[in-house]
Amino acid sequence: MSKIFTVTLLLLITHFGAKAQVVPNIKLSTLNGESFDSQQLNQITAKPVVLLFWATWCVPCLNELTAINDSLDDWKNETKFDLYAISEDDSRTTKRVPALVNGKGWKFNVLLDNNQDFKRELNFSNIPYTIVLKNGKIIYRHAGYVAGNENELFKIIKENQ
Amino acid sequence: MQLRKFVIGLLICISASAKAQLSGGLESNAAFYIDDAKIKLEQIEARQRIRSNNYLRLNYKLKNFTAGVQVESYEPKALLNYSPRLNKTNFGNYYLKYKNDKLRLETTLGHFYEQFGNGLVLRTWEDRQLGIANSIAGVRVKYAPLEAINFTALYGKQRNGLGFDFTEGTITGLNADVQLSSLLKIKKSKFGIGLSYVNRNQQKQVYESLNKNTFVTSLRGDFNLGGFTADAEYAFKSKEALVEFNTVRPSFQFDGDAYLLNLGYAKNGFGLSANFRRLENFGFYSQTQLAGNVYNQAILNYLPALTKQYDYSLTNIYVYAAQPNLSFEPSRNKAGEIGVQLGLFYQFKKETPLGGKYGTYVALNYAQWYGLKGKYDAAQRKYAANKFAFGQKYYHDASVEVRKKWNKKSSSVFTYLNQFYNARYVEEATGQVNTNTVVFDNTLRLKNSKSIRLELQHQWANAGFKNWVAAQVEYNFNSTWSLFTQDLYNYGNTDTAQKLHYYNMGTTFNKGAYQVQTSYGRQRGGLICVGGVCRFVPQSAGFNVSLNYSF
Numbered sequence: 001m002s003k004i005f006t007v008t009l010l011l012l013i014t015h016f017g018a019k020a021q022v023v024p025n026i027k028l029s030t031l032n033g034e035s036f037d038s039q040q041l042n043q044i045t046a047k048p049v050v051l052l053f054w055a056t057w058c059v060p061c062l063n064e065l066t067a068i069n070d071s072l073d074d075w076k077n078e079t080k081f082d083l084y085a086i087s088e089d090d091s092r093t094t095k096r097v098p099a100l101v102n103g104k105g106w107k108f109n110v111l112l113d114n115n116q117d118f119k120r121e122l123n124f125s126n127i128p129y130t131i132v133l134k135n136g137k138i139i140y141r142h143a144g145y146v147a148g149n150e151n152e153l154f155k156i157i158k159e160n161q
Numbered sequence: 162m163q164l165r166k167f168v169i170g171l172l173i174c175i176s177a178s179a180k181a182q183l184s185g186g187l188e189s190n191a192a193f194y195i196d197d198a199k200i201k202l203e204q205i206e207a208r209q210r211i212r213s214n215n216y217l218r219l220n221y222k223l224k225n226f227t228a229g230v231q232v233e234s235y236e237p238k239a240l241l242n243y244s245p246r247l248n249k250t251n252f253g254n255y256y257l258k259y260k261n262d263k264l265r266l267e268t269t270l271g272h273f274y275e276q277f278g279n280g281l282v283l284r285t286w287e288d289r290q291l292g293i294a295n296s297i298a299g300v301r302v303k304y305a306p307l308e309a310i311n312f313t314a315l316y317g318k319q320r321n322g323l324g325f326d327f328t329e330g331t332i333t334g335l336n337a338d339v340q341l342s343s344l345l346k347i348k349k350s351k352f353g354i355g356l357s358y359v360n361r362n363q364q365k366q367v368y369e370s371l372n373k374n375t376f377v378t379s380l381r382g383d384f385n386l387g388g389f390t391a392d393a394e395y396a397f398k399s400k401e402a403l404v405e406f407n408t409v410r411p412s413f414q415f416d417g418d419a420y421l422l423n424l425g426y427a428k429n430g431f432g433l434s435a436n437f438r439r440l441e442n443f444g445f446y447s448q449t450q451l452a453g454n455v456y457n458q459a460i461l462n463y464l465p466a467l468t469k470q471y472d473y474s475l476t477n478i479y480v481y482a483a484q485p486n487l488s489f490e491p492s493r494n495k496a497g498e499i500g501v502q503l504g505l506f507y508q509f510k511k512e513t514p515l516g517g518k519y520g521t522y523v524a525l526n527y528a529q530w531y532g533l534k535g536k537y538d539a540a541q542r543k544y545a546a547n548k549f550a551f552g553q554k555y556y557h558d559a560s561v562e563v564r565k566k567w568n569k570k571s572s573s574v575f576t577y578l579n580q581f582y583n584a585r586y587v588e589e590a591t592g593q594v595n596t597n598t599v600v601f602d603n604t605l606r607l608k609n610s611k612s613i614r615l616e617l618q619h620q621w622a623n624a625g626f627k628n629w630v631a632a633q634v635e636y637n638f639n640s641t642w643s644l645f646t647q648d649l650y651n652y653g654n655t656d657t658a659q660k661l662h663y664y665n666m667g668t669t670f671n672k673g674a675y676q677v678q679t680s681y682g683r684q685r686g687g688l689i690c691v692g693g694v695c696r697f698v699p700q701s702a703g704f705n706v707s708l709n710y711s712f
Contacts (some may be wrong), residue, residue, distance in 0.1 A: 017650055059472040063574075066564065084330060095392075098425055099426075099506050100506050102432040103430070103507055104508060115286060115288065117274065121184075121220065124186060124711045125709055141674040142640070146677060147637065148612045148639070148640065149640045
C-alpha cells in the first residue's frame with residue numbers, strides 16, 4: 001500500500017507538477033454578502049492577479065497584509081495588478097472580518113471563503129499562502145510569510161506586466 | 162487492492178486526456194519522539210517512536226466533472242493522541258462532482274464538506290491538526306432556481322475513520338437561503354432569510370425505547386445597510402438521551418436550543434463587532450454514544466468558542482472551549498453557556514499625534530461566558546434553566562493589541578491579555594486561574610530582504626501552571642530560508658519537577674509550492690485548539706519534520 005503511495009507521488013511530482021493550473025470554480029462572497037464566483041479571477045487577463053489567503057487570528061498574515069497595504073500606492077504607481085485578500089476565517093471569527101478590514105483601512109479587495117472550500121480545492125493546508133495568476137493560470141505559489149517576502153512578490157508582479 | 166486499481170485507473174485517465182486538469186497536494190507530518198532527562202513517552206506509546214501522518218489529495222477535472230480522492234497514511238502509526246481509527250493507509254475520502262453553472266446545479270456523489278448558515282445545525286470540515294475530517298459520504302444536490310434562491314439537499318453517513326468506516330447515524334439535511342432584497346429589487350439595503358433542517362436516523366440504538374430520529378432545525382435572517390450589519394439565528398434540537406461518560410442514559414431525555422446574534426459596524430479606520438450566543442444542550446453528533454468524545458469524532462455542528470483566537474504560545478495556555486452540553490454532578494451542573502464578545506478595531510491616522518508617520522493600529526477585545534442560571538437536581542437528572550440569566554462564570558478575556566511601524570526598518574506588535582479561566586467547569590478539572598500576559602513582537606528589516614524577528618512574552622498566573630516566560634528569535638535569510646529558536650520556561654510552577662524549559666529550534670524552507678519545516682525540541686502538553694475546537698496532546702520531545710506540496 002505505501003509503495004503505491006510513494007510511486008504515485010513521485011510520478012505526479014515529476015510528470016504533472018509543472019503544468020500550470022487554473023483556479024477552481026467556487027462561490028466566494030464579498031464583505032457585504034454578495035456572492036463572488038472565483039471564475040471571475042480567471043477572466044482577468046491583462047494583468048497579474050494576486051491572491052493572499054489569510055485569517056483575522058493569523059499574526060504572520062496580518063504582518064503580510066499590513067506590509068503590502070503600506071507599499072500598495074508605490075506598487076500601483078509602477079505596475080498594474082489586482083489584489084484579493086481571501087479570508088479563511090470560519091464562523092467563529094468571520095463576523096470580525098469587516099470590522100478588522102475597515103479598522104486597518106486596507107485598500108484592496110477582501111473576499112470570504114466560507115467553509116474553506118476554495119482553499120481545499122487549491123490543495124494547501126496552512127496560511128498565509130500566496131498565489132499569482134496570469135491569464136487565468138497559476139504562475140506562482142508561496143507558503144508562509146516573513147518580513148521581506150513582499151519584495152519577491154512585487155518582483156513577480158513586475159515580471160508579468 | 163482497491164486502492165491499487167484505483168491509482169492505476171487514475172493514471173490511465175490522466176495520460177489519456179490532454180484537456181483534463183490534474184491538481185493535488187501532499188502534506189506529511191512526521192515525528193521521532195525521544196526521551197530526554199525530563200520528558201518521556203508513556204510506556205504504551207514508546208513502542209512506536211517514529212510516526213507520521215500523511216495526506217495525498219488528487220483532483221481530476223474534465224469539463225463539468227471533477228473526481229477527487231484523498232489517501233491518508235498513518236504509518237507506522239499516527240502522531241500522539243490522534244483517534245485510534247486513523248491507522249495505516251487507506252482512502253480518507255473520494256467523490257465525483259458535476260457542476261453546471263448555466264443550470265445553477267451542482268451534484269456530488271461520495272464525500273462532501275458542507276455548512277448550513279453559521280454552522281449551528283451543520284458543519285463538516287477538515288482540520289488535520291485536530292484530527293477532524295468529518296465529511297458526509299452520500300449524495301448532495303445544490304440548486305439555485307434564481308440567482309437569489311439557493312437550495313441544498315443532502316443524504317449520507319458521516320466519516321468516522323478511514324475507508325468505509327462511518328458512524329451509525331444516517332444524516333438528511335435540507336437548507337434554503339433567500340436573498341429577499343434582491344428578489345424585491347432593493348438596492349440600498351440587503352436582507353435575506355435562511356432555513357435549515359438536519360435529521361439523524363440511528364436504526365441501531367443502544368436501547369429499543371430510544372427515538373430513532375433526532376433533528377435540529379434553524380431559522381435565520383441577515384440585514385446589511387451601509388456600514389451596519391446584523392444577523393440572528395435561532396436553532397432547536399429535538400429530544401435525545403443524556404450521555405454520561407460514553408454511556409447512554411435512556412430514562413433521561415432532553416431537547417436543546419441555541420440563540421445567536423451578531424452585530425457589526427464599520428467605516429474607514431473604524432470597526433466594531435458584537436456577538437451574543439446562548440447554547441442549551443446543543444451538541445449534535447451523528448451517533449448518540451459518541452456525544453462529547455475526546456477525539457472530536459462524529460461532530461455534526463460547529464459551536465466554536467466566541468472569544469478571540471490568539472496566535473502566541475503563552476496566550477494559548479488557558480483556551481476557552483464552548484460548553485454546549487449537559488452534565489449533572491452535584492457541585493458542577495452544566496446545561497450550556499451564555500455570553501457576549503465585543504471587538505473594536507481603530508486606526509490612528511498618519512501624521513496625527515498618536516498615529517505618527519505611519520499610523521497606529523489598535524484592536525480591543527472583550528469576551529465573557531457563563532453557565533446557564535437555573536435549578537439543577539443532579540440526583541434526579543432534572544433542571545430548569547432561565548432564558549437570559551448569567552450563572553456560574555466560566556471565562557473572560559480582555560485584550561489590547563497595538564501595531565506600530567516605527568520607521569522603514571522596524572515595527573512592533575504589543576499585546577496585553579487578561580483572562581479568567583474556570584478550569585473546574587471548562588476542563589472538568591479543579592481550580593480557577595487569573596492571568597495577565599504581555600507579548601512584545603518586534604521585526605527588524607535588514608538589507609537584501611533579510612529580517613530578524615524577536616518575540617518576548619511573559620505570563621503571570623495566580624494558579625494553574627503559575628508564571629511563564631518565553632522568547633523566540635527568528636532569522637530570515639531570504640524568502641526561502643529561515644531559522645528559529647525559542648524557549649518557554651514555566652519558572653513559576655509550584656511543582657519543581659514541572660519547572661521545565663520547552664525549548665525548540667528549527668528551520669523553514671519555502672520555495673514555490675514546497676514548504677519543509679524541521680525542528681528539534683520539546684512540545685508543551687495541553688490543548689491544541691483551532692477555531693475553539695480542541696485536541697489534547699501529551700508533552701513530548703524529539704524531532705519533527707513537516708512537508709507540504711501542492712500543484
